[in-house]
Amino acid sequence: MAKRSHPRRGSMAFSPRKRSNRQFGRVKSWNQDDSGDIRVQGFVGWKAGMTHVLLRDTNPNSNSAGQEIRKPATVIEIPPLKILGVRGYGEGSYGLQTLGEVWWDCDQIKENFPELFRRVPKRNEHDIDAHKSQLMEADICEVRLIVATNPNSLSSIPSKTPEIMEMGLCGGKISTQLEWSFEKLGSELEMDSVFEVGSQVDVIGITKGYGWQGVIRRFGGKLQSHKNSKKIRQHGNMGDFGTGYVRKTIRQGGQTGYHQRTEFNKRVLKISNPEEDEITPSGGVLHYGEGKNSYVLIEGSVPGPAKRLVRFRDAVRPKKKSYPVEITYVSTASKQGA
Numbered sequence: 001m002a003k004r005s006h007p008r009r010g011s012m013a014f015s016p017r018k019r020s021n022r023q024f025g026r027v028k029s030w031n032q033d034d035s036g037d038i039r040v041q042g043f044v045g046w047k048a049g050m051t052h053v054l055l056r057d058t059n060p061n062s063n064s065a066g067q068e069i070r071k072p073a074t075v076i077e078i079p080p081l082k083i084l085g086v087r088g089y090g091e092g093s094y095g096l097q098t099l100g101e102v103w104w105d106c107d108q109i110k111e112n113f114p115e116l117f118r119r120v121p122k123r124n125e126h127d128i129d130a131h132k133s134q135l136m137e138a139d140i141c142e143v144r145l146i147v148a149t150n151p152n153s154l155s156s157i158p159s160k161t162p163e164i165m166e167m168g169l170c171g172g173k174i175s176t177q178l179e180w181s182f183e184k185l186g187s188e189l190e191m192d193s194v195f196e197v198g199s200q201v202d203v204i205g206i207t208k209g210y211g212w213q214g215v216i217r218r219f220g221g222k223l224q225s226h227k228n229s230k231k232i233r234q235h236g237n238m239g240d241f242g243t244g245y246v247r248k249t250i251r252q253g254g255q256t257g258y259h260q261r262t263e264f265n266k267r268v269l270k271i272s273n274p275e276e277d278e279i280t281p282s283g284g285v286l287h288y289g290e291g292k293n294s295y296v297l298i299e300g301s302v303p304g305p306a307k308r309l310v311r312f313r314d315a316v317r318p319k320k321k322s323y324p325v326e327i328t329y330v331s332t333a334s335k336q337g338a
Contacts, residue, residue, distance in 0.1 A: 029316060030313060038180045043195065079293040084109070096142065103123065204310065206303065268296060
């Protein structure tokens with residue numbers, strides 16, 4: 001019998017496969033865009049579920065050019081974000097280093113957003129004007145906004161605790177970015193002012209967790225034959241005797257899922273308001289309910305289960321060619337199996 005090629009199963013590119021520290025991902029890098037217009041480079045939303053759309057293929061090189069094609073799409077609810085502060089970074093010996101930050105007035109936060117006041121760091125004295133002058137005089141190479149989510153506007157999310165995170169800025173000079181950011185303190189940020197329909201974004205999320213699983217489920221290994229009397233759902237051996245320990249490259253059981261993953265170059269198909277265009281299917285979105293805020297349709301799938309917080313950013317390695325989006329139909333049929 002000929003020898004069958006059987007490569008080693010399971011990718012080690014995501015080691016260590018440990019649980020994420022929190023339920024939303026961390027953006028480790030932002031795309032440096034030198035365009036003239038100042039704009040925010042990211043946004044967040046809650047994954048509701050999936051549906052399908054019919055859109056016209058605008059790629060002239062495609063075999064289905066000009067025809068209607070069916071595409072899966074992910075529905076993500078995107079309530080506005082609240083801008084709380086501005087943070088400046090400078091080049092240090094070990095990478096970026098915080099040089100200063102300006103926060104919105106604590107009294108206004110406590111008066112207007114009492115649920116957010118507990119999440120904001122307590123500051124006995126915070127002279128806003130002095131901190132603004134400090135940032136303007138510092139040698140800053142990157143400016144980021146400090147924003148907070150608004151889960152109170154969603155009826156399907158059990159946790160009503162706002163999350164605080166950073167968003168990158170691009171365009172213009174550093175001094176112009178700081179002045180623009182100071183004017184935006186305390187205001188709300190909508191997704192339609194950040195991304196456009198047809199743009200490419202990277203989606204960062206935490207995958208669905210499955211707890212502790214064996215090596216067969218975790219890495220897709222092969223079951224042992226019936227001639228092996230010791231074990232079936234395990235590997236043949238754990239390495240050589242001479243090493244004296246089990247190498248880290250040996251696939252073993254452990255935590256499966258609940259890892260941070262990034263989906264690159266996902267296309268924004270639609271950004272709409274439910275008052276203008278209804279997206280919730282009959283009977284509500286499965287495992288989510290009804291959406292009351294604005295929503296975005298992302299082509300394809302997105303990491304994580306329903307009700308999971310996902311983050312968007314500018315594509316760090318976008319495709320060279322992008323084609324306009326022409327949606328002709330968005331399915332609102334029942335997803336309850338009826």
